[in-house]
Amino acid sequence: MERKLKTSTKLVLTIILMVLIGFSLHLAQRFASDYIKLLLNLMAINIIFAVSLNLINGITGIFSLGHAGFIAIGAYIATLLTLPISQKEISYLVKPLIYPFNSIEMSFLPATVIAGLVAAGFGYIVAAPSLRLIGDYLAIATLGLGEVVRIIANNAWSITNGALGLKGIPPYTNIYWSWGWAFVTVFTIASLVNSSYGRALKAIREDPIAAKAMGINVFSHQVMGFVIGSFFAGVGGALWAHLITTIDPKSFGVTKTFEILIMVVLGGLGSITGSIFGAAIYTVGLEYLRILESPFKLGRITLPGIPGMRMVVLSVILIVLMLFWRRGLFGRNELTWDLIANFVRRLKRGESHG
Template sequence: MSGYTEGIIILLCINAIAAMGVSLLTGFTGIFSLGHAAYMAVGAYTTAILTVEYGVHYIPAILLGGAMAMIVAYVIGVPTLKLMGDYYAIASIGLGETIRLILENWQSLTRGARGYPGIEGYTTLYVSLGFFAVMAFGMFNLIHSRFGRAFKSCRDDYIAASLLGFNTARYRVLSLVLSAFYCGVSGALLGGFLSFIQPIMFDMIKSTELTSVVVFGGLGSMSGTLIGAAVITLVTELFRPISQYRMLIYGAVLVIIMVLRPEGIMGQYELGPRFFRMLKNRFTKESSEKEGEPS
């Protein structure tokens, strides 16, 4: 396999892990965030500092990067998740930028805006595939469990959820903390892939991209999120040779999806029997409607 193909697969894994985290929060718990790149940054810097300064082995370092992102998310989440809907989305922009600016200005620890060089290239093909496989396994299991149902009920109607005995505040924080872990690990892998990280890599544009991948794939569909992450990553990578038109194509893909399938590629369905049943019903319904049209 050429280095380039390998690189794309690694990047796919990294983006898919972060997108799964955001999907849990946005698609399944109904909390829109526009600051999740900050958790990637926390994970990336924690892991970089641990491996470079303290010589920690990269696997515990990556996990500690994810754990650090969880801690930051918990501290932020407990007071701010009282905000509902759009209000949290606005707050999350500010929170994300704050974390990025702290990293940029904490010169002694992060070397500031010049970036953090010399990270060991630990993110090989197998490491990234391994992390992706384990984390995808955990995530799909989680959404097909009592926790998945609890998250979805908090998303659909939080008053009804609390009157079914769910501590909705706790589930919202749990969802944020787990999504931060996924983003933290993703950021840590990105650092090991590029060997160099810079605060500007984790700005609002990256955050928006994460959320748009989830919306693109379908809110409330984990397999849709993976498809979305793959499409967006491939579109931006495959058209690198014509880089001046890259963002144009990226924009066009998003617009086409919005027009043709406003609910995202998969809607709320997983890639499974129910999705195909829904497709079948839709096509039979459309054709019968056409037949029934008065001539």
């Protein structure tokens, strides 16, 4: 018989876990190599992307393929707000930067929040008409709107510097910023999902008609879920831009959305824990398989590196995974303290019987 832990016990365990994670990240920021720091930052940013998209696709039940557009909006807005004025004068050679961006320079935190709010505003503008559609039509509409953002960025020379992109972005993103925002994202969305509002979103996902019959305002709930997901996508875009320090419209193509969708599906649609693990596995796996793109030895045989081979291998692994775990690693389940405690009890019982 499975037993549940006391609420106080769960709280203590959660605090201990947060302290251990925070201390480990602090040590990594101080002593880890630049490569490890980059990997940890990318992992945190991908967690933000995956959890925010999972709120839209997995929990709210909206099949959106336009996440890259909101990431682009957040990246450009935050960059325009933090880029030094002198750097802006050097970068905008074809057309001068428009007012008020040409005279604004602010710190990273308010710029990140503003970037998220602007992305959320565009999310509302997109959601209001698009959510009148359903199924494949909605997916095509959001995919097209994401491409519209990229094309506008490619041609709005007086705002985005067009195809030349923006370089020399201040490298503000570090482990504290990226993982701090990752914790905020997970905590906010998990709290939302576990609230009555989240239960309404799940009811809409399962059966919109039945949810409407129960008195749930389906349209407003879906719009709100879309807007919140867009906000955190914008925040993640701001962090990403200030990590790689250079952005251009090609960085925000439809491939970016599909990469995030892979993380979500890998972990399990509807599972926040799954999105976290999916993002971590994808980030580490993508970097680990980089060895396939440079010459390497397999026993006594030296094999030449093949550019793009890591994506092929990763795709094959994901296909195999989907064949055996069609709902992802976690499905719609979450990794909880009760689940861990019951697993440990079963192990102990097995050892005692053995």
